[in-house]
Amino acid sequence: MAFSLLHRDTTPAADVGRRGYHAVYRPNETNRCPGCGRAHWHVGRFSAECGFCATALPFAGNGFAAELTEATY
Numbered sequence: 001m002a003f004s005l006l007h008r009d010t011t012p013a014a015d016v017g018r019r020g021y022h023a024v025y026r027p028n029e030t031n032r033c034p035g036c037g038r039a040h041w042h043v044g045r046f047s048a049e050c051g052f053c054a055t056a057l058p059f060a061g062n063g064f065a066a067e068l069t070e071a072t073y
Contacts, residue, residue, distance in 0.1 A: 024060040031057075 023034045025041065025048035032039055033050040040051035049056045 023057055025057040026060045 035055035036053040038052045041048045
């Protein structure tokens with residue numbers, strides 16, 4: 001148990017400097033497609049897809065659109 005608490009994750013995905021550029025879709029912001037530069041998106045529950053070139057991007061954060069957008073009731 002102590003090892004898992006003190007162990008630092010050194011995988012390339014955990015190290016932002018080693019991972020490099022990571023394109024993500026950010027709700028409530030203007031998102032430009034890294035493939036074609038346009039801003040028309042089909043937004044699903046787990047990712048967003050460009051309406052012109054079909055480039056798919058994951059959501060920023062934990063990956064769930066419902067938790068990233070503010071609910072207005």
